[in-house]
Amino acid sequence: MVKLRGYLVDGFDIYGLRFNVRDLVNYCFCPAKFYLTRFLGLSDKLGIDSIIGRATHFGYYLVSENYFRFNCRNELYRFVLNFLFDRFRDCLSKFEIERISRYVVDFRFNFPPIGEVKFEVEVYSNRFNVSGCIDLIEGDVLVEVKCRDRLYECDLIQLCWYALLFEDTFRIDVNYGFIDLIGAMRRVKVNIDDELRFKAINTLTEAINFTLNFNYSKIKFTGKCDVCSLRSECHVMINL
Numbered sequence: 001m002v003k004l005r006g007y008l009v010d011g012f013d014i015y016g017l018r019f020n021v022r023d024l025v026n027y028c029f030c031p032a033k034f035y036l037t038r039f040l041g042l043s044d045k046l047g048i049d050s051i052i053g054r055a056t057h058f059g060y061y062l063v064s065e066n067y068f069r070f071n072c073r074n075e076l077y078r079f080v081l082n083f084l085f086d087r088f089r090d091c092l093s094k095f096e097i098e099r100i101s102r103y104v105v106d107f108r109f110n111f112p113p114i115g116e117v118k119f120e121v122e123v124y125s126n127r128f129n130v131s132g133c134i135d136l137i138e139g140d141v142l143v144e145v146k147c148r149d150r151l152y153e154c155d156l157i158q159l160c161w162y163a164l165l166f167e168d169t170f171r172i173d174v175n176y177g178f179i180d181l182i183g184a185m186r187r188v189k190v191n192i193d194d195e196l197r198f199k200a201i202n203t204l205t206e207a208i209n210f211t212l213n214f215n216y217s218k219i220k221f222t223g224k225c226d227v228c229s230l231r232s233e234c235h236v237m238i239n240l
């Protein structure tokens with residue numbers, strides 16, 4: 001059987017709707033969130049959690065970029081700490097910046113880069129009319145970085161979409177990727193198999209159907225509302 005490669009799916013985009021992987025992740029998380037962000041133009045609020053997330057991403061990029069420049073962990077730690085302190089001292093405490101710096105350095109020493117590291121690689125597929133930006137690529141291996149300690153199904157869908165777009169952009173097969181759960185000090189290997197590819201493509205089909213046949217009554221509570229960044233907006237605008 002031929003694998004569902006990104007470059008082998010013909011004639012998928014029959015409606016001309018363009019999506020970003022972020023849209024599909026939001027749809028997968030909750031159709032109401034997809035609606036609020038895609039059609040009402042709302043974006044995630046910049047609360048303390050998202051600032052910590054940005055600082056962690058930024059710190060992780062720095063560590064990855066400079067991993068081979070420093071001889072010891074403490075030198076790298078001080079380098080990252082100084083950078084993060086300059087950039088985030090107005091919104092994060094010194095204690096928090098030290099904690100993030102220590103975490104990202106420890107993580108990278110536990111899981112050293114497995115090849116040349118590229119950051120925020122833009123990918124786009126004409127076939128699907130979907131675009132995205134991959135956090136990290138080590139050699140030819142895609143890596144998605146998460147600051148939390150838990151994995152959600154939408155994280156797998158997200159990584160799979162990057163694989164489909166990477167294949168269509170660069171014509172290189174992707175058989176697996178990693179999700180780095182910084183908060184859990186875990187690197188999770190994800191096989192990009194046909195089952196996951198089918199789920200990812202199905203998410204796009206559902207998002208297109210939802211867009212073309214929009215119906216408020218289809219929006220339901222999902223049980224994820226407690227961790228949703230748009231909970232108050234959702235309550236006011238969709239009245240759930």
Ligand code: SF4
Nearest residue numbers: 030033225228231234
């Ligand atoms: S509050 Fe709940 S229903 Fe509303 S967007 Fe968030 S997860 Fe979806």
